[in-house]
Amino acid sequence: MLRASARAGVGAAGLALVGCGDDDDDDQQQAMAQAQQQDQDQQQAMQDQDQQQAMQQQAQQQQAMQQQDDQAEQQAMQQEQQEQSAAEAQAQQEEEQAVADDNIDYNATAIGAYGAFPQILDQGSALARGGQSASNNYHFGAVFPLDPFGSAVPGGLAEWEFVGAEALIVRMNEGRTFHNGDPVTAEDIKFTIDRLTGKAEYNPEYNSAWTGELSWTGDNELLDENTLRIEQGAPSVDAANSLALGGFPVFPKNYLEEVGDDGYGQFPVATGSFKFVEWSPDEYIKSVRNDDYFNDREYAYAPRLPYLAGFEARLIPEIGARVSALEAGEVDVANSIPPDLAVPLGETGDYNVFYHPAQRGLHIKLPMTIEEDPYNPGQPNPWRDRRVRIAANLAVDVDAITQNIMTGRENYTYTLSSGQFGFPEELPEQRWGYDPEEAKRLLAEAGYEDGVETDLIYLSGLYTNDQLFMEAIAEMLREVGFIVNLIPEDISKFLGEARNKELVAPYLFPQSAGFTSIGSMAISVDSAATYEHRVEVLSDERAEVDRLIAAAKTEFDTEKRRELLSDLVRIHYLEASWIFLFELVQTHVAASRLHWDPYFLQPPSVELWNLKSMKT
Amino acid sequence: MAAHLIPRLLQSIAVVFVVVSLVFVGSRLIGDPIEAYAARNATEEAIEAQRDRLGLLDPMIVQYGNFLWGVLNLDFGDSIFSEQPAWDEVSSRMWATVQLSLAAFVLILAVGVPVGVLAAIRRGSIPDLIARLFALVSQAMPNFWLGLVLIFIFAVQLGWLPTSGKGGFENLILPAITLAGFGMAATMRLTRSGMLEVLSNDYIRTAQAKGLAQRTVIVRHALRNALLGLVTFLGITLAQLLAGSIIVEVVFAWPGVGRLIFRSISLRDFPLIQVGVLLIAVWFVVINILVDLSYNFLDPRIRVGSDA
Numbered sequence: 001m002l003r004a005s006a007r008a009g010v011g012a013a014g015l016a017l018v019g020c021g022d023d024d025d026d027d028q029q030q031a032m033a034q035a036q037q038q039d040q041d042q043q044q045a046m047q048d049q050d051q052q053q054a055m056q057q058q059a060q061q062q063q064a065m066q067q068q069d070d071q072a073e074q075q076a077m078q079q080e081q082q083e084q085s086a087a088e089a090q091a092q093q094e095e096e097q098a099v100a101d102d103n104i105d106y107n108a109t110a111i112g113a114y115g116a117f118p119q120i121l122d123q124g125s126a127l128a129r130g131g132q133s134a135s136n137n138y139h140f141g142a143v144f145p146l147d148p149f150g151s152a153v154p155g156g157l158a159e160w161e162f163v164g165a166e167a168l169i170v171r172m173n174e175g176r177t178f179h180n181g182d183p184v185t186a187e188d189i190k191f192t193i194d195r196l197t198g199k200a201e202y203n204p205e206y207n208s209a210w211t212g213e214l215s216w217t218g219d220n221e222l223l224d225e226n227t228l229r230i231e232q233g234a235p236s237v238d239a240a241n242s243l244a245l246g247g248f249p250v251f252p253k254n255y256l257e258e259v260g261d262d263g264y265g266q267f268p269v270a271t272g273s274f275k276f277v278e279w280s281p282d283e284y285i286k287s288v289r290n291d292d293y294f295n296d297r298e299y300a301y302a303p304r305l306p307y308l309a310g311f312e313a314r315l316i317p318e319i320g321a322r323v324s325a326l327e328a329g330e331v332d333v334a335n336s337i338p339p340d341l342a343v344p345l346g347e348t349g350d351y352n353v354f355y356h357p358a359q360r361g362l363h364i365k366l367p368m369t370i371e372e373d374p375y376n377p378g379q380p381n382p383w384r385d386r387r388v389r390i391a392a393n394l395a396v397d398v399d400a401i402t403q404n405i406m407t408g409r410e411n412y413t414y415t416l417s418s419g420q421f422g423f424p425e426e427l428p429e430q431r432w433g434y435d436p437e438e439a440k441r442l443l444a445e446a447g448y449e450d451g452v453e454t455d456l457i458y459l460s461g462l463y464t465n466d467q468l469f470m471e472a473i474a475e476m477l478r479e480v481g482f483i484v485n486l487i488p489e490d491i492s493k494f495l496g497e498a499r500n501k502e503l504v505a506p507y508l509f510p511q512s513a514g515f516t517s518i519g520s521m522a523i524s525v526d527s528a529a530t531y532e533h534r535v536e537v538l539s540d541e542r543a544e545v546d547r548l549i550a551a552a553k554t555e556f557d558t559e560k561r562r563e564l565l566s567d568l569v570r571i572h573y574l575e576a577s578w579i580f581l582f583e584l585v586q587t588h589v590a591a592s593r594l595h596w597d598p599y600f601l602q603p604p605s606v607e608l609w610n611l612k613s614m615k616t
Numbered sequence: 617m618a619a620h621l622i623p624r625l626l627q628s629i630a631v632v633f634v635v636v637s638l639v640f641v642g643s644r645l646i647g648d649p650i651e652a653y654a655a656r657n658a659t660e661e662a663i664e665a666q667r668d669r670l671g672l673l674d675p676m677i678v679q680y681g682n683f684l685w686g687v688l689n690l691d692f693g694d695s696i697f698s699e700q701p702a703w704d705e706v707s708s709r710m711w712a713t714v715q716l717s718l719a720a721f722v723l724i725l726a727v728g729v730p731v732g733v734l735a736a737i738r739r740g741s742i743p744d745l746i747a748r749l750f751a752l753v754s755q756a757m758p759n760f761w762l763g764l765v766l767i768f769i770f771a772v773q774l775g776w777l778p779t780s781g782k783g784g785f786e787n788l789i790l791p792a793i794t795l796a797g798f799g800m801a802a803t804m805r806l807t808r809s810g811m812l813e814v815l816s817n818d819y820i821r822t823a824q825a826k827g828l829a830q831r832t833v834i835v836r837h838a839l840r841n842a843l844l845g846l847v848t849f850l851g852i853t854l855a856q857l858l859a860g861s862i863i864v865e866v867v868f869a870w871p872g873v874g875r876l877i878f879r880s881i882s883l884r885d886f887p888l889i890q891v892g893v894l895l896i897a898v899w900f901v902v903i904n905i906l907v908d909l910s911y912n913f914l915d916p917r918i919r920v921g922s923d924a
Contacts, residue, residue, distance in 0.1 A: 119697040127697050198662075205669060211662070262699055281698070282709070282871040283782060316780050316869040318760075324767045325779040 108613035109310035110594060112333040112606075113322045117282065117315045120265030123249040124196055126209040128265075134335065135313040136285055137247035138608045139179075141271035143170065143189060144244035145301035148601050151421070152244035153301050156294070157184055157271060160243075165235035165554065170243075172226045176294050178252045179275040186228040190220050191253035193230065202257055213242040235554050237561060246604050273303045273609040274311060285313040302599045306609040326351070326589060332613075333590040333606065338464045339407040342587040354588040354596055356603045360510045361413035362463075364456070364473075364579035366392070367504055367533040369542065374504040375453045382454075383506070384539070387446040389576035393432040394439035395480040396473050402582050405469045410582040415569045416524060417583060419602045422552075422565025427573060432580070439480040453483040455505035460488030463510065463584060470508065473581075501534035510584065521565070522549050525572055541575045624908060628901040635897040639890055640683055644676070649696050649884035670696060683890070692894075693887040695880075702887035706873055706895060712782055713872035716864070717857040719792035724799040724853060729846075732807025733839060736815060747804060754801035763794040763867040780869040791868040795861055799853045806849055810842035817841075844914055851907035859896045 114135040118128040123140045145156040157176050161169040176184040194200040196210040218233030255269050268276050274287040288310045295304045316322045323341055326334040346353035366383045373379040382388045402410040414427050458470045474486040497503050526549050527535050548568040555561040595612045650666050667673050692702040735747040771779040778787050823833045862874035880888035
């Protein structure tokens with residue numbers, strides 16, 4: 001009951017008002033007591049309800065005030081962190097920049113080779129999502145800009161203001177235009193949210209890719225031509241962040257209604273830093289710099305006015321052919337090149353190799369919510385025993401895998417991403433190391449001297465060298481006593497089985513941390529998440545993880561939210577809830593004239609707006 | 617002639633119908649396209665709504681009936697993923713594949729046949745040895761590997777040709793050579809063996825004894841007879857070039873229909889799979905009919921037989 005009310009965003013506010021919000025156990029007891037009393041006395045319950053509603057209103061007012069303070073505090077903290085992290089490199093950068101800026105070729109165009117193209121160019125559609133969206137997401141600009149940590153900041157197309165946990169007010173900034181010159185209005189933002197949540201009148205069946213990110217939205221209302229009020233149907237601290245995500249598309253209502261979904265998918269008009277020019281499906285996508293882009297190059301946040309005058313994305317699916325095209329000088333950037341090809345190119349001195357974390361903490365999900373052992377019916381599921389899960393973590397030498405099979409730049413993962421908000425800094429001190437002897441001892445202590453039989457499923461061909469590192473993991477697990485049957489699966493088959501909760505074995509999963517750590521944790525860590533094993537029974541610790549996620553979603557106090565997420569990551573890791581592997585790194589190779597100093601601490605892809613072509 | 621052609625046409629229509637029906641069933645056996653189509657966090661209700669919109673909730677027989685009616689009306693529906701008419705999607709890429717296939721076919725004819733003839737008439741000589749070695753290597757080499765090697769030599773090292781993409785004539789050369797590799801070798805070997813067989817016949821000796829020029833003996837008497845067996849092979853090769861260019865299209869980023877079908881299969885985009893396979897089936901059937909007809913011109917005995 002408490003979880004339900006917390007999800008609805010009223011429990012926390014109501015309890016906070018009566019002074020019980022600091023202690024979760026007290027909250028729970030009070031809520032249960034209220035429920036019992038309601039059962040005994042209906043009239044009293046109605047009075048309680050009225051009282052609670054009044055309390056909620058007061059709480060929301062209080063929260064709104066607190067929210068403003070929190071926002072200011074958060075921004076101040078982020079600003080401070082940003083300044084600290086930038087200070088060390090600032091002097092050197094300024095000197096280099098002074099020289100480098102003179103050498104930037106602002107008339108240069110660049111050609112980038114990609115391994116996949118979207119089927120259509122509408123970033124709002126589920127058909128355009130996935131890795132291939134990198135080849136045209138720069139046409140789109142979100143409502144709010146982002147700081148280097150990946151958090152939304154007011155500015156860009158609009159400013160925002162929370163009305164407690166009730167609503168988000170969006171106020172448009174002047175002078176913002178779409179690529180076709182039309183002004184961006186509050187009505188366009190309303191249309192965008194309606195379209196992405198299946199409420200747009202022209203096509204309620206639109207196959208949106210953003211329903212999950214916008215699940216917090218309720219009704220929305222134009223207060224005036226520049227102001228939109230978006231009700232928080234399911235209050236979330238990620239509300240503003242979700243409108244700032246990379247690739248979030250703001251649609252021009254008039255244009256889209258004129259050309260329809262089909263027309264828009266072929267010729268997108270948006271607010272991004274690059275303007276779409278033309279494309280030939282399966283061949284190229286041509287774009288030019290949006291010279292009317294409202295955030296100039298001195299703007300504090302991102303994205304900004306690009307340095308490149310134009311960009312052409314070219315589809316070259318075969319990796320070897322992509323590298324050849326780079327070597328032949330036909331393209332300037334070859335995206336997603338495996339390290340074994342990229343590193344030697346970088347060593348020649350003729351190319352720059354760009355590395356960036358893929359923000360995906362690779363891990364193996366363990367079926368710890370299933371009661372029986374699927375391979376020995378009637379027996380308890382060994383993965384419910386913490387000792388078995390720890391043994392599995394101790395068995396895998398992650399560092400050896402990253403050094404010998406991957407690039408060597410991958411970080412060990414403790415959760416989705418060590419850069420995510422609320423990551424407990426002291427957690428690395430408690431890392432499960434590589435200790436096969438201790439793993440054997442734990443298995444024996446848990447009563448599995450004869451081994452633990454299990455399948456191990458992974459998505460074949462999705463990531464560089466995935467077959468190699470999964471073979472290595474399987475072998476390491478076998479070394480300590482797990483009887484592993486490694487099963488590669490096709491992605492669509494896997495996704496279907498996972499979605500239908502048909503998988504009972506451990507499986508490799510690559511959930512993206514994205515920019516909204518709470519949302520990503522909810523998608524990946526919550527026991528009810530779409531791609532989790534089915535839930536038959538929860539341990540106390542697992543239930544606590546679910547509770548912390550629900551609480552963090554509606555905790556507007558920045559520090560409290562940070563603590564909740566820290567607790568969540570800590571418990572989840574120390575319970576050995578997954579076999580923790582590593583954070584993937586993506587590798588791209590560029591001609592030496594192209595320079596990229598990442599703005600984001602964890603960029604999701606090469607920042608095209610931030611790519612500089614130097615004069616040669 | 618008509619008596620020969622009409623049954624062949626009726627037979628061909630039946631073949632196309634069977635192929636199309638098999639494709640309809642087969643494409644539905646490989647899985648549910650909605651699993652790949654729906655957003656990762658889509659609700660069950662949203663997924664069911666998409667299935668309903670695409671007609672996937674109808675009984676299979678109803679879907680089949682709708683599909684056949686669409687084929688008869690040349691309406692193949694929209695691609696599930698691009699939401700564009702499936703016919704437009706395929707036909708817009710068809711010319712690129714036809715271009716590539718025809719270029720490869722010309723290479724096969726221009727290289728395979730003359731080299732085969734040369735190897736036969738100079739049997740055991742150094743040119744024969746080189747030709748046989750070339751054939752062996754070409755047939756043993758996977759075409760994706762050949763493609764990458766050609767790119768490395770002619771585009772990266774020498775800089776003579778572009779690595780990939782569809783631009784001018786120069787973009788066509790490397791993919792056409794890659795696609796033609798196996799066919800050239802096979803054609804050369806077939807031509808050589810066919811010519812060797814024909815050259816050992818009495819009528820060739822008679823022609824030579826009559827004092828006819830060697831060129832006349834080779835071209836008019838030997839090659840024409842050797843071609844009869846080769847025509848069937850070349851017909852199948854031409855059909856296969858169109859259907860089998862997928863790997864070459866991927867390596868050279870050639871925007872053809874092969875790559876589209878390959879991707880459609882992995883995405884379970886039924887309408888695109890159906891149009892693509894239907895086109896390939898029709899292509900095979902047409903080529904077969906043309907091969908049959910060519911026999912009438914190449915071999916008078918067949919022409920006389922069919923007229924009788």
